[in-house]
Each structure stands twice: as structure tokens, then as C-alpha cells.
Amino acid sequence: MAQFTVNTHRFDPYKAFKFRVKWEGRYVAGISKVSALKQSTEPIKHREGGDPSTQRIMPGTRSFEPITLERGVTHDTEFEDWSKLVYSTDGDASISLKNFRRDVIIELLNEQGQIAKVYNVFQCWVSEYTALPELDANGTSVAIESMVMQNTGWTRDLDFGEPTET
Numbered sequence: 001m002a003q004f005t006v007n008t009h010r011f012d013p014y015k016a017f018k019f020r021v022k023w024e025g026r027y028v029a030g031i032s033k034v035s036a037l038k039q040s041t042e043p044i045k046h047r048e049g050g051d052p053s054t055q056r057i058m059p060g061t062r063s064f065e066p067i068t069l070e071r072g073v074t075h076d077t078e079f080e081d082w083s084k085l086v087y088s089t090d091g092d093a094s095i096s097l098k099n100f101r102r103d104v105i106i107e108l109l110n111e112q113g114q115i116a117k118v119y120n121v122f123q124c125w126v127s128e129y130t131a132l133p134e135l136d137a138n139g140t141s142v143a144i145e146s147m148v149m150q151n152t153g154w155t156r157d158l159d160f161g162e163p164t165e166t
Helices: 078-083
Strands: 019-023 031-034 039-046 056-064 067-072 102-109 115-130 144-150 153-156
Touching: 019 031, 056 153, 078 115, 078 144
Parallel strands: none
Antiparallel strands: 019 102, 031 067, 039 056, 067 144, 102 115, 115 144, 115 153
16 A cells, blocks of 8 residues: 555655744744654543453543744744743733734645645643753854743644645
8 A cells, every 4th residue: 555645656754854833824934843743642540340350441631742842043033022922021911811822833844845744733832931052162053942832732734635746
């Protein structure tokens, strides 16, 4: 059975290095890493009184893991501005209870830069923001800022099917 229905010649799965992140209708510049989209369902153990040696397991509450975004430090304030909508040093009046949640779109691209899969992540808000990493005068790494987004779930956008590769 072919793994790809449109591009039956393709054997290799998509690579994880081409992607874009979008919120409020625009792409966010410079993102170099997105953590995994992960969901889990808590197992609930149950045992009937008449059969004490057998335990049943039922699905319980579903949860969605926080998503971490990373990018090199620049003068773009997009991460910082969003994080300030939950907490601000300017006082409680600057916290936005209306605007602190955003829907986020994560696009996985194929090697040709075509959209291969799209995931919609719902009601995200910033729970952690790192403005500047640990600095090391002996190091050679890029300064990375990051943010952790809590979310209420995600779904794959089925309107985006497998692109035709050339």
C-alpha cells in the first residue's frame, strides 16, 4: 500500500525542518523550532464488586500538551508583546482578558515549500516567556528566545490534502 496517494512515487516521509507558524492572519518571523503536538487521555481504572481480581480501564479526561516555540533573538517584539497580555509590569490594567488567547496555525511544508499538512491550535496563551537565554562568553551558539503556549486542543485541517509534487 502506498504511503502517499497523490505522489505514489514518494517513499520518504516529510522532513521536520520546513514549517511556518501563523497567528492573527500573519506569519511569525524567525521561528526555528516548534515542540511536538501531543495529546493524551487519562486512563480511569474501575473494578466491579463482584469480580475483585479484574480491573477495567476506561478513557478519562483528554489533555493537550503545551507547545514551545523558539527563535533567534532579534528586535521583533511579537513574543514579548503576546506574553505581556497575560502579565505586564505596567500593572493590572494592561493585562488583556479579551485578547490574551489566540488561535495558531502550524503548517508543515514539503521540500518544495508546498503546504503538506496544517494544524489548527485553539485558544493558545503564553504561560512562559524566555526573553534571553543563558549567556556564555566562551560559547558560539545563537541567542534564542522562547515561549510556551498552553492550548485547549488542536486538529488537522483536512482542507489541505497532499500537494502534487513536481
